[in-house]
Amino acid sequence: MIWEQVYNPLGNIWISALVAAIPILFFIIALTVFKLKGYVAGLASVAVAALVALMAYGMPFGKVVGAGVFGALSGLYPVATIVLAAIFLYKLTVKTGKFEIIKNSITSITADQRIQVLLVAYCFGAFLEGAAGFGAPVAITAVILIGLGFKPVKAAGLCLVANIAGGSYGAMGIPVTTPATLTDLPALEIASRTSYIIPLISIVLAFLLVFLVDRMKGIKQTYPAILVCSGTFAAVQFVVLNTLGAVLVDILSALAALLALTLFLRKWRPKQIYRIVEGESAEVIKHSRGEIAKAWLPFGLLTALVILFSLKSFKDVFNGLTLNLPIMGLDKMVYRLPPIVSKPTPYAAVFKIEFASTTVAILLAGLLTILIFKIPWGIIKDAARETGKELFLPIVTICAVLAFAYICNYSGMSSTLGLALASTGGMFPLFAPVLGWIGVFLTGSVVNCGSLFAPLQAVTAAQIGISPAAMVAANVIGGDMAKMISPQSVAVAAAAVGLTGRENELFKFTIKISVIFLVVVGIINLLIY
Template identity: 70%
Template sequence: MEVWNQIYDPMGNIWLSALVAAIPIIFFIVALTVFKMKGYVAGILSIIVAAIVALLFYKMPFVKVVGTGFYGVLAGLWPVASIVLAAIFLYKLTVKTGKFDIIKNSIATITEDQRLQVLLVAFSFGAFLEGAAGFGAPVAITAVILIGLGFKPVYAAGLCLVANIAGGSYGAMGIPVTTPATLTGLSGLDVASRTSYVIPIISLMIAFLLVYLIDGFKGMKQTWPAILVSGGSFAITQYIVLNTLGAELVDIISALVSLVALALFLRVWKPKEIYRLDHKETAKQTKHAVKKETYSLGQVAFAWLPFILLTIMVILFSLKPVKALFAAGGPLNNLVFSFPIKGVHNQILRQPPVVPEETPYAAVFNLDLFSSTTTAIVIAALLTILIYRIKGSIIKEAAVETFKELYIPIITICSVLAFAYICNYSGMSSTLGLAFASTGSIFPLFAPILGWIGVFLTGSVVNSGSLFAPLQAVTANQIGILPEAMVAANVMGGAMAKMISPQSVAVAAAAVGLAGKENELFKFTIKISVILLVVVGIINWALY
């Protein structure tokens, strides 16, 4: 098979080439927001647009365009769609066994105020799951919990997408920081430390923003002590951990501190009004009374068992010694099934300055059936079935419902990944990166945008780092800035795009039953994402 060299300036002017490279992205955004297309329709059409740009302007061979698109579909199925399927199936088991009613009651026992429930569930518990699992699982799980607590689907999914920003820079045991640091030969602790100048500030802002999105300035005024306890404890812990231990455990530790701090605080403080989204139950605290079942600590713990098991299994599968078993050269590596994509794997060459030297672009689909986050969730589900002694008819019913609700969202997920992979392997993404890298001394202002674009295209801060971290480091050295700072900027900017990434939006929509209405979620989050990106860019520019 013929080797193909990527080109990054097909128009002979890097900014004109960047405009061409942005066509598929612009089309996708317009399709969702202006034409209000369903997610899978916008995704499929974006594949066609990206393929046309790759063929006509970047001269990418047709076979390679098809191959990279197919690779994206596979990546959409595993692990992204499989994580959502497993997580929603586990959730449905808790609902059908009646345990989710106890879970809801346990949260309501801490507070019946939905503004504060969002801080407990979406902000703190979501960050905990992000640190343990990442890759869509936190948004999917916390969104369905919020729906169970009475939130409308669009609100539940949108709030969880926004809340995910707090922990999004460090998901899945810190690999969004450690992976680009390794790729660029930098210290993971140094890169983590550089993110601590900005992300804790953003985390505190997110805590206030979540309450504002529910109940405006009035809600912030009524609950500011609780917001400060939740967001402040989270942000302070983030800063300390990032500068001492690094990124690996920062989400888990910060989330636990925040969760416990808010739960304890709410034992001695309550807002003057208990707020409910439907406004029908809003009343003065002294007059508010809701009938609640009383459950023992054992009953509550037993109801939470599926999510406790999920957390334990995901953390276990994320530990370095366990990962080493399945890594190249590990004793269980033969249980990871690798499928090189024919005509693509090492048949596309990335060129300087995107990489230090001409480098083959790997394209291997790894089916890690025994070591993935999906596997961890499935094991948690199997243990739940055994411990709860769930009947086969209930298991079948939950499985059928899960597939029926998610098959359209899975098409959406696969289509947006195919579109993203074509953009990445054709060189379009790198064209956008080089355009911003050409800005010289004001590059620190634009460096987070590279991470933002990378996450929009790939849905992952890790993948964005793999795509742009080498370019960030090379540019930083050229203009006399510490490379750790710009790699950190890539991580931070990328986190701001998690709420608008087509992959993330599709996952959130799938979790709450909004298949085909991804445009509603996108409109909910796009302004917030852009504003936060501008804030990160300005702070980064001021620092460097």
């Protein structure tokens, strides 16, 4: 039976929006006020979202169940499988002693842990975001920071915040190219519009990361390094976004910043070397270039394979190996209506298992690591068992929060929130990033947020006489500010550093920062447009 979405079930768009926000507010309160474990808050939010969908929106019970199942499956694959594969690869490097060499190689560049955050979380994290996305950058960089001596909450929190640097253009620029395709707008124009704000955010972000580690003293002692790193990153970012577009911007910006900072540190060092554990020795064991290259090989393979598997030409070769599983009773049985879309459109609900996926790329990197290093079966089995045991509850959390998000999306609750913000008229540029922020909170992905809200952004912009590309860009930027608080991202970060059940601590670490950045972005957007 076909069901059409209802966007204003209570007859007043703002009252309807308040009701639509209940599941989101419940999840936030459950984490921050009641301090429930992530999987408990997630499962409870699924129930709350289902009740709102049934009682306020009149969504048929079978379709509510179908949306929840679809969300849970999407949480399992690709999100959870990416984290599983990445952590398994990390554990292999630890158990074979290679990670100790990786740690020493980073420390040989600088023993100062404030600058290590710039190297790992900011630069390497943005590089991985450009290559992989989908949670892998936060998971990998967080475990590296822990290996360098950071406490789990701090490591995960810093990496979530640092993800802003590359979050607008992850996985080869698809957060920009996907909404461009959906709205028939030039991808380069959208990328260029994001360059009005994102490079500035990138510079501020580098200073913020050091501040979070060592407050103002850290900034005063390391500002030359911060300026070299963030200035290079932002400059390359601006140029690439206005010439080549979004596809390679993260990779090129990160590599340029990493190279510039490494070369700068050969000539300069802070007067005082900062270590989190006071009095801890900063001395490291020296390794040959060959040893360092071999130790980094697993992550080099991961990066190369993820980039390869992200290329459209490579994906096209393996299109025939994609398994498409339509969700019965949901796929094309829910219709989205104007003004969310230009005409009544069936909402697809197809669970896809792709061969050319990030998960397969990371698994292949792990397999090649096993073969190249000739890792014994006992170590492989221990790494796999530990990974599965540690990530079981985090995977439940990931599946629960995506089930809750998909119910919000398929019931029309997300669109109600979007329409309420779109009704603000001339003030819409202020709220356009908020729409992206809400979308990423619900979907965990800037790409999915674009699929959800980019058409609405473009239509609303055209109606009030503003560039549609500008508001689609605002959707991308606002969504980026929400990645650090998205339940999916928080669950992934918690899983990576062994903080299962303590997701509320990470959420508390990031929520204020996210909101402040969102307000700043909204004000800048309003002033520009």
